[in-house]
Amino acid sequence: MDKAYLRRFIFKNLKKSKLIFNVHEWICGYKDIRDKRAEYAGHEFKSDKKISREKKLVKDYWHCGTFHYERYGLAFKNLSDEQILDNVPTYYHHVTLERAHKGIDTVKYDNKLTQAKLFAERGIPSAETIGIYHNGICKSVLDDKEIDFEKEIIACINDSNRKIFLKEAGANGGFGIFVLKKVNGDFVINGEKADFKQLYDKLEKDKYYVVQKGIIQTRQLSSINETSVNTLRIVAIKEGDVMKLKTCNLRMGRSGKEVDNNGQKGMGVQVDIKDGSLAETATARIGGGTFYKHPDSNVIFKGFKIDKWDEVFEKTEEIASKLIDFKNVGLDVALTDDGPILVEFNFRYGIEQQQVVFGGVRKLLNIYPS
Numbered sequence: 001m002d003k004a005y006l007r008r009f010i011f012k013n014l015k016k017s018k019l020i021f022n023v024h025e026w027i028c029g030y031k032d033i034r035d036k037r038a039e040y041a042g043h044e045f046k047s048d049k050k051i052s053r054e055k056k057l058v059k060d061y062w063h064c065g066t067f068h069y070e071r072y073g074l075a076f077k078n079l080s081d082e083q084i085l086d087n088v089p090t091y092y093h094h095v096t097l098e099r100a101h102k103g104i105d106t107v108k109y110d111n112k113l114t115q116a117k118l119f120a121e122r123g124i125p126s127a128e129t130i131g132i133y134h135n136g137i138c139k140s141v142l143d144d145k146e147i148d149f150e151k152e153i154i155a156c157i158n159d160s161n162r163k164i165f166l167k168e169a170g171a172n173g174g175f176g177i178f179v180l181k182k183v184n185g186d187f188v189i190n191g192e193k194a195d196f197k198q199l200y201d202k203l204e205k206d207k208y209y210v211v212q213k214g215i216i217q218t219r220q221l222s223s224i225n226e227t228s229v230n231t232l233r234i235v236a237i238k239e240g241d242v243m244k245l246k247t248c249n250l251r252m253g254r255s256g257k258e259v260d261n262n263g264q265k266g267m268g269v270q271v272d273i274k275d276g277s278l279a280e281t282a283t284a285r286i287g288g289g290t291f292y293k294h295p296d297s298n299v300i301f302k303g304f305k306i307d308k309w310d311e312v313f314e315k316t317e318e319i320a321s322k323l324i325d326f327k328n329v330g331l332d333v334a335l336t337d338d339g340p341i342l343v344e345f346n347f348r349y350g351i352e353q354q355q356v357v358f359g360g361v362r363k364l365l366n367i368y369p370s
Helices: 003-015 018-039 048-062 067-071 081-085 090-100 106-110 112-122 149-160 196-202 309-321 352-358
Strands: 129-134 137-139 164-168 177-183 186-189 208-213 232-239 242-252 267-271 278-283 328-336 339-346
Touching: 003 018, 003 090, 003 106, 018 067, 018 090, 048 067, 048 081, 090 328, 106 112, 112 129, 112 208, 112 339, 129 149, 137 149, 149 164, 149 177, 149 208, 177 196, 186 196, 232 309, 232 352, 242 309, 242 352, 267 352, 278 352, 309 328, 309 339
Parallel strands: none
Antiparallel strands: 129 137, 129 208, 164 177, 164 208, 177 186, 232 242, 232 328, 242 267, 267 278, 328 339
């Protein structure tokens, strides 16, 4: 059995046990609790009596322990009972996704190679793909025709000064990515001067890499952070015969970072799905702090509104409609002068950063105890 399918099989079956899932969260997620407590160091706790009452409220409603109460620092926040209950235990998010994706080969379609082919077949606007690299050979996406890898890379970098991204097909979280570009006439890979031989040494044998031209985002989003493409993480869920856009979170990279992923120290700020305006504050992972402006560019979030939002929303709905058979997905959308394009989509999009940004997603994503 392929390792990806084996991991999926094990994880899927472990998730069926609420007890095992909760124990796993406490063991693996305690750092989040520690970081959250450090973030609120010096702040006044609620009374022990009030905390005990709120924990009982959470237990009685979700029947799932209080890990998420600790993870999101709810003991430090003055919230109504309904606002507290809006914070969803990760277990129920996974249960909801498993139901939505029943019968779907999520391992296959989570793969960047499969997605590159799918986008081409379904006419979904996406980053321009040069080809698929595997064990020294690069082939085009649809017709499997061999192409001259070095010639294509050099031509792209020299002609348009574009970055080139090599993305490991099965990786996620911003890992397994090699960024090629020219800096002062030198060929650079992930910030280090190198040549093709050194690149080949870095690429793992038997793994597939999707080779894409770098996306040129709008000047407006580049003003927030120009070193990474700052994408919209949009959750799209099938309702009846249509895909509805439910939440939108602008993910922003930090200066010097080529990607905006949370796992790569990125930040997130809520986008009003109705008009494209940003919330007043952004967050950097659990326990990473709250920001009123981007710490590198000093762009202030309050009053910032994404240009041509009605058009962005409409075209993103069109993209989501072409993935309606997947029912519940997280879309990573980049904004270019030609409109929104899909970078990738995720079946098991993380709920943690969503809840840090939105303050609970029970009603937004229609997740309730079962």
